[in-house]
Amino acid sequence: MATIEQTVRRTVDIFDRCRRFTAAREMMDRGLYPYFQPIEASHDTEVVIRGETKIMVGSNNYLGLTHHPYVLERAREAMYRYGTGCTGSRFLNGTLDLHETLEQRLAALIGAEASLVYSTGFQTNLGVIAGLVGRGSVVVQDRLNHASLLDGSQLAAGELVRYPHGDMGALRRVLERNRDANGILIATDGVFSMEGNIVDLPALLEIKEQYGARILVDDAHSVGVLGPNGGGTGEHFGVQDRVDLTMITFSKSFASIGGAVAGPEEVIHYLKHHSRPLIFSASMPPSAVATVLACLDVMEQEPERRDRLWANAAYLRAGLQSIGFDTAESETPIIPVSSGDMEKTFIFWRALFDGGVFTNPVLPPAVPENQCRLRTSVMATHTTEQLDRVIDAFRTVGSKLGVVGAGG
Numbered sequence: 001m002a003t004i005e006q007t008v009r010r011t012v013d014i015f016d017r018c019r020r021f022t023a024a025r026e027m028m029d030r031g032l033y034p035y036f037q038p039i040e041a042s043h044d045t046e047v048v049i050r051g052e053t054k055i056m057v058g059s060n061n062y063l064g065l066t067h068h069p070y071v072l073e074r075a076r077e078a079m080y081r082y083g084t085g086c087t088g089s090r091f092l093n094g095t096l097d098l099h100e101t102l103e104q105r106l107a108a109l110i111g112a113e114a115s116l117v118y119s120t121g122f123q124t125n126l127g128v129i130a131g132l133v134g135r136g137s138v139v140v141q142d143r144l145n146h147a148s149l150l151d152g153s154q155l156a157a158g159e160l161v162r163y164p165h166g167d168m169g170a171l172r173r174v175l176e177r178n179r180d181a182n183g184i185l186i187a188t189d190g191v192f193s194m195e196g197n198i199v200d201l202p203a204l205l206e207i208k209e210q211y212g213a214r215i216l217v218d219d220a221h222s223v224g225v226l227g228p229n230g231g232g233t234g235e236h237f238g239v240q241d242r243v244d245l246t247m248i249t250f251s252k253s254f255a256s257i258g259g260a261v262a263g264p265e266e267v268i269h270y271l272k273h274h275s276r277p278l279i280f281s282a283s284m285p286p287s288a289v290a291t292v293l294a295c296l297d298v299m300e301q302e303p304e305r306r307d308r309l310w311a312n313a314a315y316l317r318a319g320l321q322s323i324g325f326d327t328a329e330s331e332t333p334i335i336p337v338s339s340g341d342m343e344k345t346f347i348f349w350r351a352l353f354d355g356g357v358f359t360n361p362v363l364p365p366a367v368p369e370n371q372c373r374l375r376t377s378v379m380a381t382h383t384t385e386q387l388d389r390v391i392d393a394f395r396t397v398g399s400k401l402g403v404v405g406a407g408g
């Protein structure tokens with residue numbers, strides 16, 4: 001029999017993987033590490049990092065509402081009325097009248113019977129999928145869906161099946177094979193967050209209706225952005241009444257943090273009593289809820305912001321394309337450009353950063369090895385002058401690195 005000492009010596013240390021992980025430190029040593037950049041001050045479209053001002057084209061602040069005076073004032077008022085935090089779950093002591101008002105307003109925006117507010121968008125997806133997809137049920141997902149949708153299915157008791165991005169034929173085959181399942185949920189991004197393209201929702205709905213499945217549309221990048229009232233992908237295609245569940249985040253157009261799901265009252269009621277990420281986590285703080293309510297007011301009162309957002313997106317996309325950058329499928333304010341392999345992408349990112357432009361690198365496993373990207377996203381409040389500076393920086397760095405022709 002092994003002695004205690006022998007047993008201890010044979011046991012693998014769970015921390016070994018941490019010691020073996022050297023890739024990030026190597027990039028830090030080379031000054032090419034793009035993550036966790038500490039922002040010292042933020043002025044809407046510009047941020048200060050280590051004393052230097054950068055134009056922010058890496059945020060999801062689509063409508064530019066994080067610094068809107070009305071939004072700031074509503075957030076301040078709520079903090080003084082209710083305090084800084086709710087210190088408890090929605091289920092117990094963490095529901096404010098503000099949460100319920102927000103749920104009613106979101107349901108109206110989405111054209112749904114009811115909605116339910118969670119503490120983050122990520123938790124919303126975990127909570128909805130794990131809450132609904134029980135044993136014997138199947139959740140079918142586009143391969144490029146956001147991590148939170150995919151992780152939701154890891155948490156669920158049912159089975160996950162993925163189909164290639166946008167491949168409706170493959171989706172149909174999955175549904176055909178799973179006709180006997182104990183219920184099917186199709187989950188899809190409304191706007192794909194790394195590509196910036198819009199899901200073909202009418203085609204998806206036709207298939208899901210044919211097979212009696214249900215659908216969850218993750219409208220993190222769509223609410224506030226798509227549709228005449230900012231109602232998201234369903235409103236954009238005029239099919240809101242055919243979408244079963246819509247997921248929303250407040251970390252993008254709504255200038256805050258939190259998430260929600262909108263859908264039939266009976267489903268919302270069920271989730272309120274079965275969704276563990278809702279029940280076992282503290283609720284959104286008062287200032288955050290008031291921020292989202294204020295953003296809804298601004299969205300109604302200043303619809304021109306959305307027009308400005310789309311005009312800016314078209315301007316930046318055309319500018320980048322005119323230099324020779326490939327913006328692939330982008331058709332929204334998310335505009336990724338191809339930047340080659342990982343090494344080149346890090347060098348590209350750093351040169352843009354030094355040139356005063358903040359972008360986000362997109363690397364494997366989000367994309368194949370040699371198809372890395374730098375992802376830009378546009379805000380309604382970017383000025384044309386700022387976008388010109390971004391385009392100029394891309395031109396200078398892109399031609400220096402040979403990503404685009406020097407004449408571009």
Ligand SMILES: Cc1ncc(COP(=O)(O)O)c(C=O)c1O
Binds near residue numbers: 146148218258
């Ligand atoms: C498509 C999509 N879904 C869900 C989330 C998660 O949202 P949150 O940031 O509110 O947790 C994100 C944000 O990164 C996202 O892009």
